[in-house]
Amino acid sequence: MRKFLGSAFGAAVLACLVLAGWALWSGGVFDGPIARQVRSASVYAAPGVDLDVAAAERIVGNRRLVVAFLAPDADLRDACASVHGAADGTLALMLKRDGDDYDKYACALLPDVDDENFGKAFVAETMIGSGIDEFLDRPLDALKVIAVSYDRLVRTGAVPDGARTISPSLPRYLVAAAALLAVVVGAAGLYFGARRAGRVTALRRERLDAATDDRSALSASAGVLAQQIIDLDGRYKKGTAAFDKKYRKLTTEYAGLLEAIAVGRTSTAALTSRVEALSRKATVLKGQ
DSSP states (O other): OHHHHHSHHHHHHHHHHHHHHHHHHHTTTTOOHHHHHHTSOSEEEOTTOOOOHHHHHHHHTTSSEEEEEEOTTOOHHHHHHHTTTTTTTSEEEEEEEETTEEEEEEEEOOTTTTTTTHHHHHHHHHHTTTTOGGGTTOHHHHHHHHHHHHHHHHHHTSSOOSOOOOOOOHHHHHHHHHHHHHHHHHHHHHHHHHHHHHHHHHHHHHHHHHHHHHHHHHHHHHHHHHHHHHHHHTTTTTSOHHHHHHHHHHHHHHHHHHHHHHHOOSOHHHHHHHHHHHHHHHHHHHTO
């Protein structure tokens, strides 16, 4: 494992794993149902709550406001704490039915709420749910009142003006960039690898063709030499002793040449040189 991680490939794999883990964590893989919904929406309705979520979303619009309608047994404080990462930068209001009224708990997840904006955050959390108890059975009308209260808080400066922006986390951008880079690098690698493989294949084919041509020329030369020996065979045992000795030596060398050609361990150039040398000897012997 140490050797693997010490290599460039291993380090790249480890970096990708860390990036993927960061993306999953910041993207909300551990979010609860409320945080998972409000990460990309402004309204959450627990199972069993009668609410037209699409209409509720239109009422809230692009305000920096998150409203969650929870079950009667829900813990509003815990619910507010669970959306701190998902609804960051908003004013979140948790609601549940409590008899004939709404039980409310708000948390201002706005910039610098623990420092110079602490007082503004307290006012926003106190005022955002005002006047909604009489709309207990009409949650959309209650949302309209909440929206009006939010706009009033914006005008007084308790809540910063501006629309809520929902964008993917930085790791998701990095993962997308890494995927794009991998595609580009992979495509370039395949292209240049294919070109290199094509050049290597072409050069190998050229060498094979050249070797085939050389072997063909060698076979032709060996055939010519064989015909010369056949022509000299009629004079064997009929000429002088010197001729017979040279003829036997020539045929012995020719047999060795054929064996070398059949084995194929000697280079074609060396074999061709041996054929030419024997052919010259045969020519000289023919003239004696």
